[in-house]
Amino acid sequence: MRVTVRLFARLRDITGAAELARDTAPNATIGEIWRDLAREFPELAGYERSISTAVNADYARMDTRVAEGDEIAFLPPVSGG
Amino acid sequence: MIPLFAIGAAPLEVGRIAAALADAASDSADSDGAVVTFLGLVRNHNLGRRVRYLEYEAYEPLALKAFERIAREAAERWPDARLALHHRVGRLEIGEASIAIVVRSPHRGNAYAACRYAIERVKQIAPVWKREFFDGGDVWIEGATANPDDERARAEAERLACA
Numbered sequence: 001m002r003v004t005v006r007l008f009a010r011l012r013d014i015t016g017a018a019e020l021a022r023d024t025a026p027n028a029t030i031g032e033i034w035r036d037l038a039r040e041f042p043e044l045a046g047y048e049r050s051i052s053t054a055v056n057a058d059y060a061r062m063d064t065r066v067a068e069g070d071e072i073a074f075l076p077p078v079s080g081g
Numbered sequence: 082m083i084p085l086f087a088i089g090a091a092p093l094e095v096g097r098i099a100a101a102l103a104d105a106a107s108d109s110a111d112s113d114g115a116v117v118t119f120l121g122l123v124r125n126h127n128l129g130r131r132v133r134y135l136e137y138e139a140y141e142p143l144a145l146k147a148f149e150r151i152a153r154e155a156a157e158r159w160p161d162a163r164l165a166l167h168h169r170v171g172r173l174e175i176g177e178a179s180i181a182i183v184v185r186s187p188h189r190g191n192a193y194a195a196c197r198y199a200i201e202r203v204k205q206i207a208p209v210w211k212r213e214f215f216d217g218g219d220v221w222i223e224g225a226t227a228n229p230d231d232e233r234a235r236a237e238a239e240r241l242a243c244a
Contacts, residue, residue, distance in 0.1 A: 079210050081168075
């Protein structure tokens with residue numbers, strides 16, 4: 001199953017990509033996708049407790065299950081305004 | 082007519098945002114007695130650093146939904162207040178406005194409160210990030226972990242709005 005991962009701000013700097021295509025097991029959770037990514041980019045691990053996540057531009061949780069073609073976003077702590 | 086909620090690279094024109102809000106509220110505009118505007122500006126110092134400029138980025142579709150959510154929350158708490166909210170992305174120089182919030186209400190109290198609430202909630206839940214370029218380096222600023230369902234954070238924004 002293929003999903004798109006979007007990364008922002010420092011997460012984008014760490015991975016060097018604003019967008020990544022990833023193959024995952026059917027019914028994977030966002031948390032599983034995050035942990036795979038953190039294995040690939042160990043600097044991400046420190047964000048485990050402070051990130052937010054979204055699916056198809058709606059806030060979601062790490063235990064949310066994803067579907068083929070979903071856009072998963074990982075969001076570091078925000079600083080708008 | 083420009084939208085009530087927007088995120089983009091164009092400079093903020095608070096007069097046009099206020100006009101859009103007046104137009105959207107035209108059925109009740111004659112009963113409004115207050116317009117409060119908030120502009121957030123890029124300042125030249127932060128945490129003892131001399132700031133040269135900021136770069137903002139956003140997850141734009143989710144940021145728009147967050148702005149609309151903030152407006153709904155404010156309308157539940159202050160039913161006679163209506164608001165518009167625009168945020169910029171890209172490079173912003175010292176003194177430029179990064180965010181504009183305009184609130185209309187029959188009375189100033191609710192307009193001020195809803196405006197303060199909106200900026201506090203933006204800082205809590207809008208997926209927007211600023212990268213600070215200062216003398217000697219640059220750093221991503223990281224504030225709150227965005228969680229719209231965190232009732233404690235929402236209540237804190239309401240407490241500040243009513244302080």
